[in-house]
Amino acid sequence: MTDELTRLANAVLWPGFFGTEAPEWLLAELRDGLAGVVYFGQNMSERLPELSAALRAANPDALIGIDEEGGSVTRLESATGSTLPGAAQLGAVDDVEASCATGAELARRAREAGIDVVLGPVADVNTDPRNPVIGVRSFGADPALVSRHVAATIEGLQTGGVAACVKHFPGHGDTHLDSHHALPEITLDPAEIEAVHLEPFRAAIAAGVDTVMTAHIVVPAWGAKPATLNPDVLGRLRDLGFEGVIITDALDMAAVRESVGIGGGAVQALAAGADLLCIGNPTNPGAAALPDQDERDFFAAREAVVAALRDGSLPRERVEQARDRVRALAAKLRAAEPAAQGAYDAAAIVRRALRVVGEPDAAASALSVVDARRRSTLAVDSAAGYVAAALAGDGFRARLDVDRASEAERDAALEAARAAGGRLVLLVDRPEVEPAQRALIEHVAARDSGAVVVNVGLPVRGELPLPFIDAAAASRISAEVARELLTA
Structure with a gap:
C-alpha cells in the first residue's frame, strides 16, 4: 500500500x-x-x-x-x-x-x-x-x-x-x-x-x-x-x-x-x-x-x-x-463549459503576417528549395523537414548544413537545385545573426539574381541582397502560404 x-x-x-x-x-x-x-x-x-x-x-x-x-x-x-x-x-x-x-x-x-x-x-x-x-x-x-x-x-x-x-x-x-x-x-x-x-x-x-x-x-x-x-x-x-x-x-x-x-x-x-x-x-x-x-x-x-x-x-x-x-x-x-467558437481561418491570419521585401521575379511554376536552417533544438524542431517539403511542393529540396558544409558541398547542393529547373529558394531562420546563413545568401545573390530567401526566424531588421519573405514561423502553414506567394 x-x-x-x-x-x-x-x-x-x-x-x-x-x-x-x-x-x-x-x-x-x-x-x-x-x-x-x-x-x-x-x-x-x-x-x-x-x-x-x-x-x-x-x-x-x-x-x-x-x-x-x-x-x-x-x-x-x-x-x-x-x-x-x-x-x-x-x-x-x-x-x-x-x-x-x-x-x-x-x-x-x-x-x-x-x-x-x-x-x-x-x-x-x-x-x-x-x-x-x-x-x-x-x-x-x-x-x-x-x-x-x-x-x-x-x-x-x-x-x-x-x-x-x-x-x-x-x-x-x-x-x-x-x-x-x-x-x-x-x-x-x-x-x-x-x-x-x-x-x-x-x-x-x-x-x-x-x-x-x-x-x-x-x-x-x-x-x-x-x-x-x-x-x-x-x-x-x-x-x-x-x-x-x-x-x-x-x-x-x-x-x-x-x-x-x-x-x-x-x-x-x-x-x-x-x-x-x-x-x-x-x-x-x-x-x-x-x-x-x-x-x-x-x-x-x-x-x-x-x-x-x-x-x-x-x-x-x-x-x-x-x-x-x-x-x-x-x-x-x-466543471469547465467551453464557449461557442466562431469560424476560424488560420491561413488568412498567416497571410496577413507574412512580409515580402524586394520584388521577386514573376511567379514560378516550380520551386527548388535549399534548406539552410540551423539544426533542431530540444525546444524547437528548427530543421523539421515538413517546412521545406511544404515550401517545395513537388519540386526539388535539399538540406545544407551551412555551419559544417565545405564549399564543394555547398556548391553541389546549389547546382543540384538549379539543375532541377525551379526558382532557387533559400530557406533560413537566422540570417542576421548566423554568419554562415548570411554568407550563403550573399554567395547566391552574386550568381543568381532570380533567387529568393524565405526566412522563418525573427524578421530581418535590415536588408538582404536578395528579395525575401519574412514568415516568422517554421510551420507547415507558413511554408504553404509562402509557396502560394511565390507560385501564384
Whole structure:
C-alpha cells in the first residue's frame, strides 16, 4: 500500500513518458494520486484521445498537459507541422481578436484530444535577437504588444475550456543561452526586468491565467539560484497577485539536471513555492537518454521529495498547499463549459503576417528549395523537414548544413537545385545573426539574381541582397502560404 507521504508527493508531480500508450508504472502512479502527465511529440498518434481516456480511467482528476504553442512549436502536429499561426506572426498582425481566436482554436483541438492544460502562451519579451530558444515563440520585442496578445490568447484558451500556462517567469527573452543545455543569466538592471520582462506576466495575471511556468534562469540581483528554485523570484510572482498553480519548467533540463539534479531540483522547487513539478520530456538528455529514462526521472524526483518530507527538511504544509492548488485547478477544469467558437481561418491570419521585401521575379511554376536552417533544438524542431517539403511542393529540396558544409558541398547542393529547373529558394531562420546563413545568401545573390530567401526566424531588421519573405514561423502553414506567394 502506498503510504501517505508518497501520495502527497505524487499529487505535485507531472511527468512525461515514452510511447503512444501509457506504461504500467505510470498507470499505477496515477491510481495512487499522481497529478497527471505532460505530452510531447513521442506521445502523438491518431489514438491520442484513447490514450487520454486511459490516463483518466486511472485517475479521473489527472491534469493532462501538452507543450503546444502553434507556429514553430507543435506536438499535436509534430509529424506534419503546425497549421496554427505562431506568436511572432500574431504579434506582426497585431490583431487581438486573431490571437483570441487562435487560442480558442488551440483549446478546441486540445480538448478533442483529451488535454486540459496548454503550456502557452509564451510571455517572454524577445529583446535579444541572438536568443536561441525563444525567438519567434514570442509575440515580439515590445512589452505592450506582448502583453496584449498574451492576455488575448489566454482569453481564447480559457474560455475554450483549458488552462493556459504563461511562460517563462520572470522572462526568458533577454538570453543568448538555451536552458535545455546551460544555465542562462539575466544581467539586466532589475528596474528593466520589472518594466519590460514582468509586464506581460502582470497582464496575464490580470487576465486570470490559471498557471504560470518558471524559467531555469538566474537573475543575479535576485540571488544565485535559477528562478525555478529561488523563493525570492517565486515570491515576486505571488506578490504580483498570482494565486494559481506555479508549474516548473522541466526539471530534467540541463540547467537543473546537471547542477542540483532532478531530485534536488524537485525538493528545492517545492520549497521555493512551486506547486506542480514538470519532470518533463525524457528525451531532454539527448543521446544519453536511456530506454527507461521516463521512469528513472520520475522516481528520482518522487523519492527525493518523500525523503525530504520524512526528515522535515521540506515542510509538509508547503507540499499540502501545492497539492491543494493543483486539486482546485483540476476541479475547475472538470466543471469547465467551453464557449461557442466562431469560424476560424488560420491561413488568412498567416497571410496577413507574412512580409515580402524586394520584388521577386514573376511567379514560378516550380520551386527548388535549399534548406539552410540551423539544426533542431530540444525546444524547437528548427530543421523539421515538413517546412521545406511544404515550401517545395513537388519540386526539388535539399538540406545544407551551412555551419559544417565545405564549399564543394555547398556548391553541389546549389547546382543540384538549379539543375532541377525551379526558382532557387533559400530557406533560413537566422540570417542576421548566423554568419554562415548570411554568407550563403550573399554567395547566391552574386550568381543568381532570380533567387529568393524565405526566412522563418525573427524578421530581418535590415536588408538582404536578395528579395525575401519574412514568415516568422517554421510551420507547415507558413511554408504553404509562402509557396502560394511565390507560385501564384
